[in-house]
Amino acid sequence: MRVKKKDIFFQTLENMAEAVVQAADYFAEKVSNFNDVEAFAKEMKAFENQCDNYTHTIIIELNKTFITPIERDDIMNLTTTLDDVLDGLEATASRFYMYHLDEPDEHIVKFAEILRNSAYEIQKAIRLLSQKKLLAIREHTIRLNDLENQGDELLRIAIKELFVKVTDPIELIKKKEIYERLETTTDACEHVANMLESIIMRNS
């Protein structure tokens, strides 16, 4: 009996989703209790490099494969949006290090939870895509949209509070950028959902 080899594109997209989950998990775990912010930034960089390698694999394979399981543009766009999620997490992590920020902050912890939940929804959706269960994906894209709305609302609250409470402008600059980058990363998760929606519609 032969086990059918999984398509290289779906396999690599699943690997990327797994990297997103691991990175978001690690991120959420660490931001609630920093002990070494430099090690944290380095570890997040390693996740990003891993994701870059998967992107590279996709590009190489796209250029030597004639028939792809879904449209080439869809594979490429999905790859790019997944990569953007990891880039967002890494860029935020590197700011904690550059800004010497290692104090806990309830808004950041909440953002990290939203991103962790988003990562799991992305992984479920990519697995369903790989199994060609297109219609079952929508449940997860709806949740990703909802999580992005939560991120939007959280940004509003966090920034509003920041300008009320914080009087040190340099402290304010640091926190404002961290909050904004976290919110941009929830946007990146929603872009994955939008790409999936578009694939579902054109293939069902």
Next chain:
Amino acid sequence: MRVKKKDIFFQTLENMAEAVVQAADYFAEKVSNFNDVEAFAKEMKAFENQCDNYTHTIIIELNKTFITPIERDDIMNLTTTLDDVLDGLEATASRFYMYHLDEPDEHIVKFAEILRNSAYEIQKAIRLLSQKKLLAIREHTIRLNDLENQGDELLRIAIKELFVKVTDPIELIKKKEIYERLETTTDACEHVANMLESIIMRNS
């Protein structure tokens, strides 16, 4: 006698342009004299939601229609750029609220006028597209380019003055971001013009 039903794509793009005009009008009216900045931000959010619904309509229709009046990509790109204009207006409005900014500011009033004028030019151009009067569109794309240049120049003046006059860094952070977001929104209006230019060239 039958009145020919207007094409759903052109109709929805006209609806989007109408939402852009209404939002820019409301924005320009309010920023010259705030009385309730929270209500202002909420109203702008409502315009943005309405525009998101039109975007959704376009996506749904694109996916069930075989023959479109102009290329599918052109419809989608035009939709996205129109949506970006409203996103820019809404994001700026929400900063007034988050930053507790309710004082009048002559540069913001000027930006709002540029954006209001841009919105009217966009609406005229989209109507001409809908009537297939492609060559008449160019007059409006030229004006949109000119308005964007005005926005560019206004940003230069506003930021330069800000760094000379304002000594409170937190005040400076707020204003700088508002100015930059307003200028980015004039860029978004120019992107609508660029998309239209590209459609004219390929169809005339």
Next chain:
Amino acid sequence: MRVKKKDIFFQTLENMAEAVVQAADYFAEKVSNFNDVEAFAKEMKAFENQCDNYTHTIIIELNKTFITPIERDDIMNLTTTLDDVLDGLEATASRFYMYHLDEPDEHIVKFAEILRNSAYEIQKAIRLLSQKKLLAIREHTIRLNDLENQGDELLRIAIKELFVKVTDPIELIKKKEIYERLETTTDACEHVANMLESIIMRNS
């Protein structure tokens, strides 16, 4: 004997690359020793306008030409990414002027060197494209990737030092934005490399 007229697309892309080199050269020369920051910003704006004209030429030619030497999308994307490099240089230069920054800064000088080196690599790569020596391009895209990594690392160092050393928040805001825009411009150079990589792969 007739000399074969060079293809208009390759010729214009070479002209753009030459404008990028001249702009990056001028930029690197001036930031190490400002005497008139307003004249500097104006000169950089002139380079950007020149590049916009080349972009316009490409668009016009694409719309009247049936057969292009490489795919139309590739020509357009390459044009856009080259234009982004000049936009980045110009936007940074205009901030020196708006922020009244005319003191030398070692990090900015280093960024300018990275960008100057990137510009030369871009020019070499575009010339090889024009000569259809596709495989020889890769050497230069590898160097562009390496230069982008240097930019990334330099940003990390510069920002980290900024938050340690600078206590005036307004000074910090200015420098932070300049560093970030310079790093974004090295990203834009890498995007040119990515586009070229993609062209090589699909055509060799």
